[in-house]
Amino acid sequence: MLNETISRRTFIKGSVSLSALLGLGAAGTQAPKGLIPKAAAKTNGKVEQFYNACPRNCYDTCSILTTVEDGRITFITGNEKNTYTKGRLCVKGNTYPRVVYSPDRIKYPMRQKGRGSGNWERISWDEAYTIIAKKILEIKKEYGSTLPICLNKYSGNFNILNYATEGMLSSIGYTTRAQGTPCDPAGSDAQGFDMGVAYNNDPEQFLDADYIILWGANPSWTSAHSMYFIEEAKENGTKLVVIDPLITQTASKADEYIQVKASTDGALALGMIRYILDNQLYDKEWVNQNSIGFNEFFAYVKKNITLDWAAEKTGVPKPVIERIAREYATAKPANIWIGFGMQRHVNGGAMVRAIDALAAITGNIGKKGGGVNYIGGETWGFNYHTMSFGAPEGSGGEEDRFVNMNNFGAQVLAANEPPIKMMWIACRNPLAQDPEPTVVKKAFDQMDLVVTADLYMNQTVEYSDIVLPVTTPFESVGINVSYWHYWMNVNEQAIKPLYETKSDLEIAMGLSKKLNQIEPGSCTFPVSGDPLEWVEKELNNDIKALFGVKSWDDLRKNGGTAKANESITVAWNDLKFRTPSGKYEFYSKKAAQYGHHPLPVFTEEYKAPKEYPIRCMSPHWKFGIHSQFQHQDWLMAIQDHPFIEIHPDLAKTRSIKDGDIVKIINETGYMTLPAKITKMVPADTVVMYEGWWKGVNYTENFTVKALAEDMGEYKKGQRGIAFHDNFVNIEKA
Amino acid sequence: MNHSEIKHSCLEERMFMYQLFLHYYRGDLLKLPAAEWGKLLEILECQPALQSNDWGRKAVLQLQNMTTQTLEPFEYDFNRLFVGPNKLLASPFESSYQNFEGTVMQAETLKVRNFYYYEGLQVANEGGLPDDHIQFELEFILHLLSSEKKKEALHLFLEKHLLKWVDQHCARIEEHSQSLITLAFGYMLKGFILLEKSLIEGEGL
Structure with missing residues (x-):
């Protein structure tokens, strides 16, 4: 009990002294930042609904219906419209309320004292802007330009307004940019050479297909909404074939699964082509009218490709190649979906060209329900107003400088005249996602300042100087489209931003304001503006006509989602290809210009080094998108640690049993993790799912070298990384 | 000693302690210069609430061992426990303990908000900050303590809210604290809450 010998006077003295000491008034109801008299109009039980858009780097880019009660999200579901x-x-989408309301979100701008120390102090937005603005201006003064400032931003949030970050960097002068994509570069170049650009049919047209080949794609995990159409088609009698080195969940749903040796898919396609040509199953009329270079290609195939060779190369028996070739060529229309994973090889682009050729010779391109479907960008015709302000007068340098996003660490370290001294990272987690993470870390070490804007702590935030807390999709406005389906989704602000979080657009305006305060005219990005006005500025007449909407607000009021009209949903329906010839180009001079064979020829796969004979693939994980959703305890409750999948025959050679800790090693790095023995992977391959970083001190990229894919420069500026040509050895740890 | 004596003599003392914790959780002590910590310690050393139980005495003892070196990690540790940017090691939100999934802004938060409404108050940045942050709950308790008429509401709020979760909060501080100061304040809070529980039980409300 309380000590009664202390007098009441002592308490009063204590209270007064405490307040005096802290320079504060007595903390009561009028204390700053605290409680205030309740606004008269406040009532409970107010229920509203809003439309949101999932902005993640995902085929599905869902339209979300959000229920908000008393200013809190209480339920989300998919938009039925x-x-x-x-x-x-x-x-993953169903965990969004948890994403918003986890107590572990990044809440305030913070500064780390000692990069990687974990010693964080809370700072105000004004302090954060001041530190950043002063460093930008200091760099500009020292180097005569802003080129030492490097932006690394990509796919964590594809809200069109998030391009404000790129716009803000452009508005301070010429800067260095992480360019390219880890996703689709080789395949996009391949389709660019063949057809002018990658352009896919509406995935809802799987229902119109007579035959579907999912080639290196696992939509059961990566595009769950596409599976509805695929399974419905199958229900209606369409044959579903899955070609993949791994027995995926999608493979388990197929009518026929064909296990192909990794990186030999091009040989399989060429073998099928040889059979189709030999048996006169190709569409002569389509080829004659719509393509160039067919005869050269035909000659190449006749001279170089045999079915016996294809069978030996791919591991797919000759009769199977013959049968699926016949089935595919005679089904009208037949639909191929090429997964991104399939092209993450040193010959990935060449393989996609071969598969494109298969679709072209059978006349399946330009047909509703057909197509050789990879990725598309037909609905992305926004104004990108946030990127329109340009460099301030007197900016040093002449243009932006680029480093390859896929070899980021090494190229940042190699950049000189001027060197890179500051990084701004948004919508990316390079320390987890890039190959050779130790090199990326070295590049960070060279920086004077690393600023990362993010939702949750991750390896990149851990190694930053300043972290800026960003809003979830539910706390800001925006507009989203997909690189796969043909819908445009409104994103309304459903709730107030929690804590001190801001959108990338607000951050851009805030930093511009500070820069202009310190040095007037140093940043052209607007210093204020209503996000609703900003989002309206993204829609031009073409995009409004394409989607049949008058404005963002009109779309908001009318279901929050709209589909593009049918003029674009069948890829190449007009057969006017965007190649130099306007035709489908089996023979591509453009490809030759970029140093490739002009024809879709077979290119040899990367050969395993003697010391590291086992291929380590890192396909996408079902409960995450790259490194996102890893912080989600709901998902961690299902699977809370990474593992490596090993075929029992391979495991036996090294006395590895299920659950044993194994070491995976090559010249780039190593890691130890539990083994899962499974026949779902081939005996010469192990699998570690992509994007795992939580609770471990490594990522799947610890053994991934910055080995380039064959293509990528034409459409994406830089080649991609052959993530799946990662060869290792394994042993019991 | 009868209970009415305790109640009478405790009011100022209780207000002091709640004010102290409010200042602490609001972050007011983070920027306190080294020289001022000595003065604060002097004030704390003569607080009966701290001297009357093991936890309070332990806390004061901890702070008496404080040096300028121990001040630096205080802010970092405070942030690790209560602010971020990492996963919070001792969340300052009631719903982290009361909600079965530990999520903020849930029904448990709304109950706290409704209590504020009942007293004609609200969080200034309502919707932007969870209403059940310990800082707001402490401020609300101070408001209720300021009037004899609000005694019933005070006891109800303590019983339904702060006293229900703060023990777990203190346990997490004890488990994860790396700084002498955060640990000392964890002890202080734990000891003071024991007194509050004892007082309420004694009053039979």
């Missing part, structure tokens, strides 16, 4: 989302969200 969107016939692709179909009223359902995926396992």
Whole structure:
């Protein structure tokens, strides 16, 4: 009990002294930042609904219906008005309320004292802007330009307004940019050479296909909403074939699964082509009218490709190649979906060209329900107003400088005249996602200042000087489209931003304001503006006509989602290809210009080094998108640690049993993790799923070298990384 | 000693302690210069609430061992426990303990908000900050303490809210604290809450 010998006077003295000491008034109801008299109009039980858009780097880009009660999200579901989302969200999307309301979000701008020390102090937005602005201006003064400032931003949030970050950097002068994409570069170049650009049919047209080949794609995990259409088609009698080195969940749903040796898919396609040509199953009329270089290609195939060779190369028996070739060529229309993973090899682009050729000779391109479907960008015709302000007068340098996003660490270290001294990272987690993470870390070490804007702590934030807390999609406005389906989704602000979080657009305006305060005219980005006005400025007449909407607000009021009209949903329906000839180009001079064979020829796969004979693949994980959703305890409750999948025959050679800790090693790095023995992977391959970083001190990229894919420069500026040509050895740890 | 004596003599003392914790959780002590910590310690050393139980005495003892070197990690540790940017090691939100999934802005938060409403108050940045942050709950308790008429509401709020979760909060501080100061304040809070529980039980409300 309380000590009664202390007098009441002592307490009063204590209270007064405390307040005096802290320079504060007595903390009562009028204390700053605290409680205030309740606004008269406040009532409970107010229920509202809003439309949101999932902005993640995902095929599905869902339209979300959000229920808000008393200013809190209480329920989310898929928007039924969107016939692709179909009223359902995926396992990741359903965790969004937890993403918003986890107590572990990054809440305030913070500065780390000692990069990687974990010693963080809270700072105000004004302090953060001041530190950053002063460093920008200091760099500009010292080097005569802003080129030492490097932006590394990509796919964590594809809200069109998030391009404000790129716009803000452009508005301070010429800077260095991480260019390219880890996703689709080789395949996009391949389709660019063949057809002018990658352009896919509406995935809802799987229902119109007579035959579907999912080639290196696992939509059961990576595009759950596409599976509805695929399974419905199958129900209606369409044959579903899955070609993949791994027995994926999608493979388990197929009518026929064909296990191909990794990186030999091009040989399989060419073998099928040889059979189709030999048996006169190709569409002569289509080829004659719509392509160039067919005869050269035909000659190449006749001279170089045999079915016996294809069978030996791919591991697919000759009769199987013959049968699927016949089935594919005679089905009208037949649909191929090429997964991104398939082209993450040193011959990835060449393989995609071969598969494109298969679709072209059978006349499946330009047909509803057909197509050789990879990725598309037909609905992305926004104004990108946030990127329109340009460099201030007197900016040093002449243009932006680029480093390859896929070899970021090494190229940042190699950049000189001027060197890179500051990094701004948004919508990316390079320390987890890039190859050779130790090199990336070295590049960070060279920086005077690393600023990262993010939602949650991750390896990149851990190694930053300043972290800026960003909003979730529910706390800001925006507009989203997909690189796969043909819908445009409104993103309304459903709730107030929690804590001190800001959108990338608000951050851009805030930093511009500070820069202009310190040095007037140093940043051309607007210093204020209503996000609703900003988002309206993204829609031009073409995009409004394409989607049949008057404005963002009109779309908001009318279901929050709209589909593009049918003029674009069948890829190449007009057969006017965007190649130099206007035709489908089996023979591509453009390809030759970029140093490739002009024809879709077979290119040899990367050969395993003697010391590291086992291929280590890192396909996408079902409960994450790259390194996102790893912080989600709901998902961690299902699977809370990474593992490596090993075929029992391979495991036996090294006395590895299920659950044993194994060491994976090559010349780049090593890691130890539990083994999962499974026949779902081939005996010469192990699998570690992509994007795992939580709770471990490594990522799947610890053994991944910055080995380039064969293509990528034409459409993406830089080649991609052959993530799946990662060869290792394994042993019991 | 009868209970009415305790109640009478405790009011100022309780207000002091709640004010102290409010200042602490609001971050007011983070920027306190080294020289001022000595003065604060002097004030704390003569607080009966701290001297009356093991936890309070332990806390004061901890702070008496404080040096300028121990001040530096205080802010970092405070942030690790209560602010971020990492996963919070001792969340300052009631719903982190009361909600079965530990999520903020849930029904548990709304109950706290409704309590504020009942007293004609609200969080200034309502919707932008969870209403059940310990800082707001402490401020609300101070408001209720300021009037004899609000005694019933005070006891109800303590019983339904702060006293229900703060023990777990203190346990997490004890488990994860790396700084002498955060640990000392964890002890202080734990000891003071014991007194508050004892007082309420004694009053039979």
